[in-house]
Amino acid sequence: MAKYNDLDPKKWKEYEDINTDSLWIIDRRDNSGAHSGNYHGNFVPQIPHQLFARYTKKGDWILDPFMGSGTSLIEAQRMDRNSIGIELQPEVLEEAYGRIQTETKNKCIAKVILGNSRTVNMDDLMENIGIKKLQFVILHPPYWDIIKFSEDRNDLSNMETLESFLEGFGDVIDNSTKYLEKNRYCACVIGDKYANSQVIPLGFHCMNKFIEKGFLLKAILVKNFGETKGKASQQGIWRYRAITNDFYIFKHEYIFVFKKVK
Ligand SMILES: C[S@@+](CC[C@H](N)C(=O)[O-])C[C@H]1O[C@@H](n2cnc3c(N)ncnc32)[C@H](O)[C@@H]1O
Numbered sequence: 548m549a550k551y552n553d554l555d556p557k558k559w560k561e562y563e564d565i566n567t568d569s570l571w572i573i574d575r576r577d578n579s580g581a582h583s584g585n586y587h588g589n590f591v592p593q594i595p596h597q598l599f600a601r602y603t604k605k606g607d608w609i610l611d612p613f614m615g616s617g618t619s620l621i622e623a624q625r626m627d628r629n630s631i632g633i634e635l636q637p638e639v640l641e642e643a644y645g646r647i648q649t650e651t652k653n654k655c656i657a658k659v660i661l662g663n664s665r666t667v668n669m670d671d672l673m674e675n676i677g678i679k680k681l682q683f684v685i686l687h688p689p690y691w692d693i694i695k696f697s698e699d700r701n702d703l704s705n706m707e708t709l710e711s712f713l714e715g716f717g718d719v720i721d722n723s724t725k726y727l728e729k730n731r732y733c734a735c736v737i738g739d740k741y742a743n744s745q746v747i748p749l750g751f752h753c754m755n756k757f758i759e760k761g762f763l764l765k766a767i768l769v770k771n772f773g774e775t776k777g778k779a780s781q782q783g784i785w786r787y788r789a790i791t792n793d794f795y796i797f798k799h800e801y802i803f804v805f806k807k808v809k
Contacts, residue, residue, distance in 0.1 A: 551682070551731055553604045566597050571770040571802070580625070581646040586616030586639070588694045590687050590736055594770070594802060595622040598685060602732040602804070603628055606655075607682035612664035612723040613703075617643030619685050620657045624650040631658045631676070633667055633723075636697050663701040665718040669725050681726045684733035688716055691749055693740055709747060717756050724762075727807050732765070733757075738772075738800035746794075750801040762805035769799050 554562060577592040578584050595611075595618060603609060605627040611619040614632030616639065623630035624647065634640040644659045658676060660667065673679065689696055689704035691712045696704045703719075706712035724733055735757065740747040758764055789796050 551602055551604065552600065554600070565600055566768075569766065569768050571597070571768055573770060574773075581621045581649045582618060583616065583646060588689070588696065589616050589618055592618050592622050594736055595619040595685055596626070598734050598802070598804070599623065599626050599628055599683065602734075603683045608678055608680070609683045609685065610681050610723055610727075611685050611687070612667075612719050613687050613689070614643060614659065615639060615687070617647045617659070619687075620647045620659070621650050624655055624657055627655055629656045631660065631672070631681075633660045633662055633664045635661075635663055635699055635702055637661055639696075664723060665701065665715055667722060669722055673726055679726070680728040681724075682728055682731050684723050684727050685736070686719065686723065686733065687736040688719065688753070690738050691740055691747075693738075709749075709752070713752055713756060716753060717760070720756055720760060724807060729807055729809070731807060733762070733805050733807065735803045735805075736800065737803075739797060741794065741797070750803070754801070754803045757803065757805045761809045763808050764803065765806050766802070766804035768802040768804070770802060771799055772797075 573591055573593050576584050582592045599609065599622060607628050609619065609623050609628050609630045611630065612633045614620065614634040617632055620630040620632045620643070632643065634643065640659055640661050647657050647659070660672060689702070691706065691709065692704050694704060696702050699705065703712055703715050706715055727733060735753055737750045737753050739749050754764065785796050
């Protein structure tokens with residue numbers, strides 16, 4: 548059995564619901580239980596679900612330094628994993644915490660921390676919780692400034708330039724993976740941006756940050772996304788704009804998986 552998950556090789560034929568292909572088409576969001584889906588900029592629970600199934604075991608500790616509405620923590624609870632979420636906005640954290648509490652089916656711990664993931668003191672955090680290592684880190688940062696999450700100057704969606712966004716994101720990688728166990732995994736979920744008549748490949752920029760820091764790139768997964776709430780009523784306009792111009796409408800985002808080897 549692999550050391551980093553609970554999958555039994557002998558039962559491989561039974562794991563029909565586990566993705567092994569690099570193209571993830573997820574048509575319907577899992578809105579069951581505490582997953583509300585109301586937070587603008589959340590990800591579908593199926594993303595953490597698939598990643599936790601492949602890269603974690605029951606009882607492992609998972610960190611999400613961009614917790615938002617707590618999708619990862621809710622999914623961790625459901626899958627009997629312990630979790631820590633860090634979020635900059637107090638009201639977002641409070642709302643998430645309330646919903647995470649309703650997933651009480653097991654004895655796993657879910658800790659929420661208010662703070663800036665670039666600078667949060669991970670030594671103190673780990674000591675306070677009483678653990679030595681993390682077994683998985685899931686990062687779903689703002690896609691730079693596509694959605695402005697808050698007015699807070701530490702919010703990565705408020706970084707003025709691509710360089711400062713990437714510098715901030717690099718700090719979060721360093722801080723959040725400091726206690727990630729060697730030979731375990733982390734994943735980053737991110738999409739691209741279009742500005743000044745060109746694609747800004749945020750996904751690949753972020754991917755390169757991990758590679759520069761010595762992580763092994765294990766997977767580039769492409770996931771579809773449907774209409775965002777904002778664009779749902781404007782499908783025709785965007786189709787017209789694309790046909791009469793030279794760009795394509797984004798319908799995908801990336802999930803990059805890395806292994807910590809140093
Ligand atoms: C893309 S959302 C994550 C959504 C989450 N995966 C969910 O399903 O709800 C990014 C989140 O990161 C938070 N954020 C931005 N900069 C941050 C920072 N420096 N430290 C901690 N959280 C930050 C934002 O407030 C926002 O809630």
